[in-house]
Every structure is written in C-alpha cells, then in structure tokens.
Amino acid sequence: MNARKQKQTARMHDYFIEAAATIIEEKGIEHVTARGVADIAGYTSSTIYNYFKELSHLIFFASMRFLDDYNKDLSTYTQKAQTPLDKYLVSWECFCKHSFAKPQIYHAIFISDLGEHPNELIKHYYSVYSNDFDKFPDQLKNIMLEHDIAKRSKPLLIEATQNENFNEENIDFLLQVAVLVWKGMLTTILNNRLSYSPEQATKVTMDYIKEITLKYQNSN
Structure with missing residues (x-):
C-alpha cells in the first residue's frame, strides 16, 4: 500500500471510529449500528466494511478511545x-x-468475540494512533499491546x-x-x-x- 493510500485508509478509519465513539459517549455502546455510524461519518453503511471486517472491530477501536x-x-x-x-x-x-x-x-x-486475534487489532490501533502509545512508560508498553x-x-x-x-x-x-x-x-x-x-x-x-x-x- 503506497503512502497516499495509507493516509486515505487512516483517515477513513478515523472518521468511522470518531463516529462510533460519539454514539458510545452520547447514547451507549449498545446503540452503535453500522447505519448510525455511517450517518454521522457521512458515508453509506456498506462503506464501513471496506475498512472493518466486522462491526465488532469498529466498536473495539472506538472503545479503545475510552x-x-x-x-x-x-x-x-x-x-x-x-x-x-x-x-x-x-x-x-x-x-x-x-x-x-x-x-x-x-x-x-x-x-x-472479535472473530480474530485481538492483539493484532490492538497493534493496529496503536500503529494508527502512535501518539497515544508513545505516552506510555517503556515498562507498560508491552502490557498495553496484550489483550x-x-x-x-x-x-x-x-x-x-x-x-x-x-x-x-x-x-x-x-x-x-x-x-x-x-x-x-x-x-x-x-x-x-x-x-x-x-x-x-x-x-x-x-x-x-x-x-x-x-x-x-x-x-x-
């Protein structure tokens, strides 16, 4: 994946994660739906699945914000x-x-149930939001990457x-x-x-x- 494509993917991830996090904060995690997230992000619900394999993965990433x-x-x-x-x-x-x-x-x-290895999802999250990860003391970084x-x-x-x-x-x-x-x-x-x-x-x-x-x- 070239640099331009990576930036676009990261940007789309951010749109959907922010939208899901907004729903969690305002209504509760049980109210997160593909349609609700898509409406806030300004895309169709089917677009979400171009970037997340399952809705549970999106909820996982949004939950990490908390x-x-x-x-x-x-x-x-x-x-x-x-x-x-x-x-x-x-x-x-x-x-x-x-x-x-x-x-x-x-x-x-x-x-x-996230449907795949959770540690990979955590690593992906902190690769996108590396600034969050860099704040941790070295002794805690390995703990943060373990699900x-x-x-x-x-x-x-x-x-x-x-x-x-x-x-x-x-x-x-x-x-x-x-x-x-x-x-x-x-x-x-x-x-x-x-x-x-x-x-x-x-x-x-x-x-x-x-x-x-x-x-x-x-x-x-």
Whole structure:
C-alpha cells in the first residue's frame, strides 16, 4: 500500500471510529449500528466494511478511545508501588476501578468475540494512533499491546516470584483465578444482579484477589 493510500485508509478509519465513539459517549455502546455510524461519518453503511471486517472491530477501536483515563492511572498506580507484588495488586485495582465504572466498554475490548486475534487489532490501533502509545512508560508498553488479561499481569507476578516468597509454578493458577473473579464481577454488574457502585465492586473483587494471592505467598 503506497503512502497516499495509507493516509486515505487512516483517515477513513478515523472518521468511522470518531463516529462510533460519539454514539458510545452520547447514547451507549449498545446503540452503535453500522447505519448510525455511517450517518454521522457521512458515508453509506456498506462503506464501513471496506475498512472493518466486522462491526465488532469498529466498536473495539472506538472503545479503545475510552481507555485513556485507565492508561494514565495505571502508570501512576504502578509508580507508587513499593514491591513487585504491590505493583501486581495495584495494577489489578486500577483495572477493576476503571472497568467497573465502564463495564460495557471493557467487555467490548476484553471479553466480546472479535472473530480474530485481538492483539493484532490492538497493534493496529496503536500503529494508527502512535501518539497515544508513545505516552506510555517503556515498562507498560508491552502490557498495553496484550489483550489477554492474564498475560498482561504475568510479567508483574513473575517479578514477584523472583523477589518475594512465591512459587513460580502457581503463577498461571493465580492469574486465571484473578481473571475469573474479575469476569464474574463484570458480568454481574452488566446483568444488574447486584447494585454495587464501581468502588464497592472494586473492593470486593480485590479482597478475593488479594486473599488468594497472599494465601499462596504465605504457603510457600
């Protein structure tokens, strides 16, 4: 693809992503439709599929726009951590805080079926919006490019095993439990099964994650 074509493609991506983000902000993610996006962008709905394989991909890219607060907070949280284990736990706390405040956004990015490798979509997003990516500290860049929540947290927990009383054999188990607890709470919030505020949901989730993590630390 020549430079001119690349610029045109990037521009069209931006039109549709901005339109979808506008709908999400004003009406909610459940109201994003191909026709609605096309109307705002000034194109036909069929044109969208010249640039996005599925509507879910467009929703994914538009949802990424709403991660800015989380990304900024994550850097602040981890910088304040005193130990590798603290860094692991506060990174989860930050993720819970923001995901429970915007459950539909985080479901669209981290849980919904995207039909192909999500990491490729993330890399593509940050290749288009490289300025957003360049703002991250080097230690967080690899985390930002990883879609799998367990894999995002794994380097932090591995570091904890090297510096604290942890058995590396338990890492994958602890990560999977943490992810399942988070997914369970997010699903509960989305389905209106509990009237937790984002702060309450974060506290309950972190109580579970901390308890299981520290239990395995103390048992080794």
